[in-house]
Amino acid sequence: MQMKKVLMVVGSLRQDSFNRTVAQTIATQLEEQGVTVNFATIADLPLMNQDFEFPVPAAVQRFRDQVQAADGLWIVTPEYNEMIPGGLKNALDWLSRPVTPGTFGSPEFLQGKPVMLTGAGGKKAAKVGLSHLKTLLIDLHGSDAPGPRGGVADPNPSLHDGEVRPITGTTNGGRSTSCGVALRFRRN
Numbered sequence: 449m450q451m452k453k454v455l456m457v458v459g460s461l462r463q464d465s466f467n468r469t470v471a472q473t474i475a476t477q478l479e480e481q482g483v484t485v486n487f488a489t490i491a492d493l494p495l496m497n498q499d500f501e502f503p504v505p506a507a508v509q510r511f512r513d514q515v516q517a518a519d520g521l522w523i524v525t526p527e528y529n530e531m532i533p534g535g536l537k538n539a540l541d542w543l544s545r546p547v548t549p550g551t552f553g554s555p556e557f558l559q560g561k562p563v564m565l566t567g568a569g570g571k572k573a574a575k576v577g578l579s580h581l582k583t584l585l586i587d588l589h590g591s592d593a594p595g596p597r598g599g600v601a602d603p604n605p606s607l608h609d610g611e612v613r614p615i616t617g618t619t620n621g622g623r624s625t626s627c628g629v630a631l632r633f634r635r636n
């Protein structure tokens with residue numbers, strides 16, 4: 449199945465985020481290829497608290513609905529102290545939980561969803577944070593799902609003098625290739 453609907457998840461919450469700029473650039477390229485792109489709202493998610501899981505707060509339900517409606521996710525995030533930002537971790541924690549009490553097992557929201565990863569930040573382009581994110585996503589996907597291994601981390605944008613530039617030697621061509629690879633990605 450080709451991806452028709454992609455949900456962009458930006459790990460930075462700040463208004464002038466470079467990662468948001470990168471996500472918007474990717475979104476434009478995806479839209480040019482006929483893909484519907486939506487942006488997730490994670491800034492208003494309450495902190496994960498098991499006291500408020502059944503039912504979850506409205507903002508969490510909205511986010512889960514956005515994820516369920518998408519064929520795949522594209523996470524664009526900086527790293528904070530070589531980890532993923534707390535807001536993104538919180539969002540993924542909400543996705544990792546069962547919908548009804550006691551139905552533990554494979555998480556339902558990310559199961560089988562391809563997830564592409566891109567990061568902007570510092571010389572290493574959030575490489576360490578993305579590596580943690582990969583580990584987390586593999587865990588959330590369960591063993592039989594394609595997981596982020598089918599995704600792409602290119603073009604690995606970085607920050608130079610306040611501007612976002614790719615550091616991999618590939619420029620827009622790389623990003624287009626990434627989009628193409630991502631869109632051709634099929635679920636198992």
Ligand SMILES: Cc1cc2nc3c(=O)[nH]c(=O)nc-3n(C[C@H](O)[C@H](O)[C@H](O)COP(=O)(O)O)c2cc1C
Binds near residue numbers: 466568573
């Ligand atoms: C709490 C915090 C921790 C950070 N830690 C790192 C880091 O470990 N590595 C890095 O390259 N940049 C780090 N940065 C710098 C961010 O990469 C930079 O602020 C970037 O612009 C954030 O992304 P944004 O523009 O999308 O908000 C950190 C920034 C903050 C606020």
